[in-house]
Amino acid sequence: MNRSTSSDLIRRAKRSIPGGVNSPVRAFKGVGGDPVFFNRGNGPYVYDVDNNQYVDYVGSWGPMILGHGHQPTVDAVVAQAQKALGFGAPTEGEITLAEAIIERVPSIEKVRMVNSGTEATMSAIRLARGFTGRDKILKFTGCYHGHSDSLLVKAGSGVLTLGIPNSPGVPAAVAADTLNAPFNDISAVQAIFAQYPEQIACIIVEPIAGNMGCIPPVEGFLEGLQDITRKDGALLIFDEVMTGFRVHKGSAQGMYNIQPDLTTLGKIVGGGLPVGAFGGRADVMSYIAPEGPVYQAGTLSGNPLAVSAGLSTLSHLDDALYERVAQATDALVAGLKALAAKHKVQMATNHVCGMFGLFFDVEQVENFDHVSNSNVEKFNRFFHAMLDNGVYLAPSAFEAGFVSGTHNSEAIEATINMYDVFGLGNALV
Numbered sequence: 001m002n003r004s005t006s007s008d009l010i011r012r013a014k015r016s017i018p019g020g021v022n023s024p025v026r027a028f029k030g031v032g033g034d035p036v037f038f039n040r041g042n043g044p045y046v047y048d049v050d051n052n053q054y055v056d057y058v059g060s061w062g063p064m065i066l067g068h069g070h071q072p073t074v075d076a077v078v079a080q081a082q083k084a085l086g087f088g089a090p091t092e093g094e095i096t097l098a099e100a101i102i103e104r105v106p107s108i109e110k111v112r113m114v115n116s117g118t119e120a121t122m123s124a125i126r127l128a129r130g131f132t133g134r135d136k137i138l139k140f141t142g143c144y145h146g147h148s149d150s151l152l153v154k155a156g157s158g159v160l161t162l163g164i165p166n167s168p169g170v171p172a173a174v175a176a177d178t179l180n181a182p183f184n185d186i187s188a189v190q191a192i193f194a195q196y197p198e199q200i201a202c203i204i205v206e207p208i209a210g211n212m213g214c215i216p217p218v219e220g221f222l223e224g225l226q227d228i229t230r231k232d233g234a235l236l237i238f239d240e241v242m243t244g245f246r247v248h249k250g251s252a253q254g255m256y257n258i259q260p261d262l263t264t265l266g267k268i269v270g271g272g273l274p275v276g277a278f279g280g281r282a283d284v285m286s287y288i289a290p291e292g293p294v295y296q297a298g299t300l301s302g303n304p305l306a307v308s309a310g311l312s313t314l315s316h317l318d319d320a321l322y323e324r325v326a327q328a329t330d331a332l333v334a335g336l337k338a339l340a341a342k343h344k345v346q347m348a349t350n351h352v353c354g355m356f357g358l359f360f361d362v363e364q365v366e367n368f369d370h371v372s373n374s375n376v377e378k379f380n381r382f383f384h385a386m387l388d389n390g391v392y393l394a395p396s397a398f399e400a401g402f403v404s405g406t407h408n409s410e411a412i413e414a415t416i417n418m419y420d421v422f423g424l425g426n427a428l429v
């Protein structure tokens with residue numbers, strides 16, 4: 001497959017952009033080789049600047065649950081663009097979007113829009129600290145909550161890919177207030193709360209971890225977090241930037257039937273435009289300015305284009321869509337697993353609705369240690385075999401894959417066929 005235009009572009013990009021990219025994982029540092037430059041998408045497919053077609057399992061890192069070029073969403077954005085790009089004043093669409101979020105996610109009584117997942121989690125942490133009057137927070141190793149200082153400690157995603165456990169520039173004093181526990185380990189959380197009683201402002205957790213592959217919660221884990229925080233007076237924050245509206249119309253909390261105190265959203269809620277949101281209990285959200293003392297603001301927050309894309313996307317997420325996404329993901333994972341077995345390749349898989357993770361040379365993956373033991377070098381070869389045959393997976397062994405409602409049986413079967421003939425058959429055995 002000829003990707004010479006992409007290779008030319010990354011050389012040019014490196015002269016004006018650090019590493020040639022505006023977000024690290026895009027650079028293919030983990031998997032090696034030159035990143036692919038895309039210029040259009042349609043349904044489950046994306047097309048690069050050399051006009052190669054790929055089945056897309058990145059979906060802009062999650063937002064594209066309705067596939068690329070979802071016409072009603074494109075039309076909504078265009079219609080809004082013709083009226084105005086923004087005012088920096090309140091608009092009715094913001095209320096409609098807030099109402100749509102609140103209607104779908106019962107734990108959210110009030111919600112504030114921001115511009116990225118990072119902003120959402122950073123603001124939710126500040127709010128939890130302001131509300132409780134406590135400084136410490138607890139996160140889980142391998143969970144990624146964006147790149148704000150407090151949260152860039154033992155994080156997942158690009159930090160794992162690049163091997164930066166803690167970034168230079170994060171003050172030691174800030175990192176010291178971030179406690180860590182292994183994901184899915186409730187006794188570790190109990191021990192930490194016993195050590196720091198009434199000192200921890202919040203637990204922040206990805207209810208389904210998606211930044212170290214895809215790792216669902218073990219039974220009782222999320223319920224355990226709720227019990228512990230309630231007893232101690234800490235807040236429970238579900239970071240649903242990735243899982244929000246991805247796994248269920250009420251997000252992961254709707255699927256597992258848990259009501260966190262605060263929730264962070266991003267990706268799908270912006271329909272592909274730059275959006276984040278945080279919301280939750282009305283008494284906690286009332287601590288946010290201008291109602292309360294905890295400061296948070298944004299020039300472009302609630303931007304009309306972003307709001308129109310988010311509203312259109314949410315309005316198309318019905319039970320039938322989730323059913324279709326779940327079935328396509330089941331078929332994909334079952335097909336890949338069967339072929340791995342046929343070729344005697346050890347591959348563990350996890351998947352929940354439209355999220356999946358593939359892990360080589362391990363049997364089961366429930367936490368960061370398990371992911372770390374997987375064979376990254378084998379994943380990288382697999383990734384390139386797939387790429388060269390028209391399947392675009394996340395360029396890192398530590399990222400979840402995403403399936404959209406447009407991944408029909410043709411796209412799924414094409415993926416599995418490529419994997420059989422070229423992926424496992426040639427590259428891995």
Ligand code: PMP
Pocket residue numbers: 061116117118119121144145146147157206210211239240241242266267276
């Ligand atoms: N939280 C989670 C769970 C995420 O997956 C991400 C991004 N992948 C973020 C926060 C940060 O979001 P953003 O990249 O929009 O800042």
